[in-house]
Amino acid sequence: MASNTVSTQIQLVNRPVGWPTDADFRTVTVDLPELAAGQIRVANEFISVDPYMRGRMNDVKSYIPPFVLGETMTGAAVGRVIASANEAFAIGDVVTHQYGWRDLVQEDAAGFRVVPELPGVPASAYLGVLGMTALTAYVGLLEIAGLKEGDTVFVSGAAGAVGSMVGQIARLKGAKRVIGSAGSPEKVALLTSKYGFDAAFNYKDGSITDQLAAAAPDGIDVYFDNVGGEHLEAALASLNDGGRAALCGAISLYNSTDAPAGPNNLSNIVTRGLTLRGFTIGNYWAHLPAFSAEMAAWLDSGEIVFDETVVDGVENSVEAFLGLMRGENTGKMVVRTGGLIPTL
Template sequence: MTTSDAHPTAQTSREVQLAARPVGTPKPSDFSMADVTLPPLEEGQVRVQNLYLTVDPYMRGRMNDVKSYTPPFALGETMTGGAVGRVLESRADGVQVGDVILHDRGWRTHANVNARQARVLTERPGVPLSAYLGVLGMPGLTAYAGLLRVAEFKAGDTVFVSGAAGAVGSAVGQIARLKGASRVIGSAGSADKVRHLTENLGFDAAFNYKDGPVAAQLKAAAPDGIDVYFDNVGGEHLEAAISSLKVGGHAAVCGMISQYNSTEANPAPRNLALMIGKQLTLRGFLVSPHYDLFDTFAEEVGGWIASGELKFDETVVDGIDATPEAFIGLLAGQNTGKMIVRL
């Protein structure tokens, strides 16, 4: 049985708990660390040592105590989220010691996991295991399903994606390009990210939304308008996209990161009435109902990664104790590509 260097036995897990519900932007003091003794494995469970954890924008919403599509995180309890871990011990058929699994007991070093709620991963040459938390995992599938199914993308479309340097956005833009978009435009929050989009990821145009009004920059980048908007940001970005969308255009509304920390109601978009005349469809979506696409997605996107046609970035933070700051940094836009915690 392998043991973690930091912890003498696998029975102990160091975990991040929610200490207080954040008001606006989360602070380090909204989290606390706890060392927890794990109970013995039950039948059907495996014990894992986590290798990689993910922090994602959607987690901010679950920190509020409001009715939503999933229950809020509980105060004084360990957070949850995606994780890749190696199996140390198994009482589940079909899962062997040494297997690598994808599961939802993140924000901790070790966990007892119900094998039926885990996915045994294929270790692919040239593809790091952390990719299953990003471009080959939930964010990648979010991009794939959101673009192709929710936004009804078709070859020849002009596509605009906001938050384009993020885990989802960078996959959206590249999938659009590889699927035959006539033009792919992205927005991001720094000059470095913008340069990365056009120089490394094959975006046709990109702009820094901090450089000026989004509407004006989008108009310059897409003078003939856009067919599809993939929204990770909301607010001013959505308003600009509504103005730019052509008749019959579609928006897949995936996130509104500009609003998650708001303590007041958000006023934009103020031009929503344009959706009538332009016959626009705006669809909010979650990835969960689209896991029927997973195998098709993993084969297609896995192939593009292997061939080097699709690139992905990770911003890696080391150590369980750094997980809160990784999350806070994510909300502040300090990542390029997927924000990963490596244990």
């Protein structure tokens, strides 16, 4: 039985060059002290691994500070309070926070948010369909790209955590046609059979530009970019006059050691009057209440569905992250730490 005072944690010890390896990380155990006034102790049930974390492994200026070498990595997680020295948090409360990559966390209560337990919905949903992942899809599609009823939408990385939400939200908000790309026949089939995409293609099967043109013969109005590179070039070729692109990620480039070549058709931005707008979700938390209300209703009605790829054991967090970067996930990739049963 796991101890409720010994925390297993994952730390970054080297700055990866290209693809991260196991040697860039270490697993440590930390004895937690007695709770100080205002603190709580949480047994994580699930922690999140996300593409943006690759950027944080580099010591470069960005929208979020890099991971500190020799310190435990952070990120989204959900768990239960198992000890509390703060009257606002009771033992057994489900909370979300940003102290990921460990099975037990003890910090000031200000860093945690109590969330409701929803019947039939796993706590891990707060890392995906009810969390930052789906909020990113919601904001990127509606606020950044300005989706309009009747638009044709293209989503790259469409079977991933964000992409699968983008396609479904676009359909619910009145898109005329929704097209997605993915990296396997199984994922392509899932896009049309489960997530409601009108068309999908495997980007490994040939020219992305040609496949997108075939799927969208009348062009596209909105592009949601999770991949960058050749996908962005294909979207620039297909965007209609006045088209808009929300640039969310560029996972195809994150582990590259060579300077990436830019799309060769950037002049289309000028000649077609296109708008390409990058964003990070940290600047759009004001949309959380509206998103939460709509997403809860969609989930309750069955209009939104979601998948998770679950890796067991906090000690396997690095392998889960590398699997995510290799595209081995369908939907949200999470690590199930197991958590502890609170003692009341």
